[in-house]
Each structure stands twice: as C-alpha cells, then as structure tokens.
Amino acid sequence: MPMPMPPNAFLLVSAILFTIGVVGVLSRRNPLVIFMSIELMLNAVNLSFMTFSSALHSVDGWIFVFLVLTVAAAEVVIGLAIIVSIFRSRQEIDVDDLNSMKG
Amino acid sequence: MLAGQIAFYVLAAAAIGSGIGVIAFRNAVYSALSLIVNLFCLALFFLMLNAIFLATVQVLVYAGAIMVLFLFVVTMLSPENDESLPTPDRLGLWQRGAAVGLGIILAGAIGYIVVGQAALHPDAVATGAQDLASQISRNGNTEAFGQALFHGFLFPFEVTSVILVAAIVGAVVLGRRTSSREGE
Numbered sequence: 001m002p003m004p005m006p007p008n009a010f011l012l013v014s015a016i017l018f019t020i021g022v023v024g025v026l027s028r029r030n031p032l033v034i035f036m037s038i039e040l041m042l043n044a045v046n047l048s049f050m051t052f053s054s055a056l057h058s059v060d061g062w063i064f065v066f067l068v069l070t071v072a073a074a075e076v077v078i079g080l081a082i083i084v085s086i087f088r089s090r091q092e093i094d095v096d097d098l099n100s101m102k103g
Numbered sequence: 104m105l106a107g108q109i110a111f112y113v114l115a116a117a118a119i120g121s122g123i124g125v126i127a128f129r130n131a132v133y134s135a136l137s138l139i140v141n142l143f144c145l146a147l148f149f150l151m152l153n154a155i156f157l158a159t160v161q162v163l164v165y166a167g168a169i170m171v172l173f174l175f176v177v178t179m180l181s182p183e184n185d186e187s188l189p190t191p192d193r194l195g196l197w198q199r200g201a202a203v204g205l206g207i208i209l210a211g212a213i214g215y216i217v218v219g220q221a222a223l224h225p226d227a228v229a230t231g232a233q234d235l236a237s238q239i240s241r242n243g244n245t246e247a248f249g250q251a252l253f254h255g256f257l258f259p260f261e262v263t264s265v266i267l268v269a270a271i272v273g274a275v276v277l278g279r280r281t282s283s284r285e286g287e
C-alpha cells in the first residue's frame with residue numbers, strides 16, 4: 001500500500017505535535033502534565049522517524065521507534081516514581097515550589 | 104487513494120486536537136485521557152505507513168501500559184478537587200447516547216467482518232501470494248523488522264535490556280516506603 005499522502009504532510013503533523021509538546025512543557029506547572037507533554041514530543045519524533053523510514057523504503061527508522069518506545073517506558077517509570085516520592089515527602093507537586101535544590 | 108487522504112485529514116485533526124487537549128485541560132485526568140486518544144491516532148498513522156507491528160506495539164505499550172501507569176499516578180496525586188470529574192449520576196445524556204452509538208457502530212463493524220467475509224479485501228484476493236511476497240520484500244513488515252532488529256541492531260537491542268533493568272531497580276528503590284527503612 002503506498003503512502004496516501006506525501007511525506008511532508010506527515011512531517012507537518014509531527015512538527016505541530018512536537019510544538020504542542022514544547023508549549024506544554026514550558027507553560028504547565030503540574031509535573032504530570034509536563035511528563036505527558038514530553039510523551040507527546042517523543043511520539044511526534046516517532047512519527048517523523050516512521051515517515052522517513054517509509055519514504056526511504058528502509059526499516060532502520062522502525063528500530064529507532066522501537067528503542068524510543070523502550071526508553072520512554074523506562075523514563076516514565078523513573079519519572080513517576082520520583083514524582084510520587086516527592087509527593088510523599090512534601091504533599092504538593094507544583095514545580096514552582098520545588099526550589100529546594102536551587103543553586 | 105481518496106479514502107486514504109480523507110482518513111489522513113481526519114486523523115491529523117484528531118491527533119492535533121487531542122494534543123492541544125493534553126496541555127489545555129486543567130484537570131490532569133482529562134489530559135491523560137486525551138493523550139491516550141493522541142497515542143491511538145499515532146498508532147493509526149503507523150498503520151497508514153505500513154508498520155503493522157509497531158502500531159500494535161504502540162497501542163499495547165503506550166496506550167496500554169504507560170498510560171495505565173500515568174492514570175494511576177494522576178488519580179493518586181491529583182491535588183485538584185475531584186468535583187470537576189463527572190460521576191455516573193452526572194453523566195450527560197449526550198455521553199450515554201454517544202457511548203451507545205459507538206457501541207452499535209463497533210458491533211456492526213465486527214458483525215460485518217465476521218458474517219460478511221469482508222476481511223478479504225478485493226486487492227488481497229486479486230494479487231495472490233506472489234505479489235504479497237514482493238510487497239513484503241519491498242515495504243517490510245514484522246519479519247523484515249525482526250531481521251533488522253536481530254541482525255543489524257543486535258547490540259542496541261541488548262543495551263535496551265540494561266536500561267529496563269536499571270528502570271526496574273530504580274522504581275523499586277524510589278517506590279519503597281521509608282517506614283520500612285526505619286524498621287530495619
């Protein structure tokens with residue numbers, strides 16, 4: 001099955017999703033939502049990997065997507081564990097108030 | 104070809120809309136739910152790009168495992184008041200109607216496939232095994248993915264296991280109750 005649209009269309013969607021993720025990381029103060037925005041950016045990059053892989057008839061991009069999936073899973077596990085332990089010790093998780101390690 | 108283009112535009116609108124929903128909702132639970140919608144849209148994009156295996160993995164790992172973890176933590180830690188979440192009593196009539204409608208559509212689609220033999224696409228009947236093999240060698244599928252992963256990219260694949268073990272150990276250490284340390 002050929003690609004239904006030119007690769008640029010997929011790349012445009014990927015770029016828009018990545019931008020939304022960047023805006024979310026910069027503008028939200030709930031660390032959980034920041035993590036979700038990071039997931040959004042990772043998925044946008046995955047989409048562009050897949051697009052290039054499909055456009056160039058290569059499987060290499062799929063491998064990268066696979067590895068990004070694995071790293072994202074590990075990152076989410078560790079990040080959520082850190083957030084939970086911060087919440088246990090401080091009872092609030094607003095990133096603006098987490099300034100005890102400020103240099 | 105036209106159907107593919109319409110599907111692309113619908114998917115792109117859904118993906119971008121749910122992406123905006125992730126960062127726009129005040130309630131983190133709604134953000135997580137719209138992120139699930141976004142991940143499903145991405146999986147459908149992968150299907151559109153002929154990556155059946157990775158679309159399945161996307162749904163299983165991301166929308167299945169990672170988002171369940173997210174929802175657990177969000178509902179556990181959510182500092183916002185829970186009054187904004189609709190309880191079953193306050194579900195709007197349109198929500199019940201939409202749920203029933205989508206259920207009817209799903210049952211109809213499954214019944215159509217099971218009863219009407221619609222699983223055999225006319226192209227699939229016409230091309231036959233010979234053309235399917237050439238298509239596999241050209242576009243790649245799960246077999247090509249496995250070949251590439253276990254022949255060309257074996258070392259990164261093995262390094263992945265180290266990352267996962269480190270993540271498991273880190274999560275266990277971070278998630279341990281501090282009271283158990285006092286009991287030692």
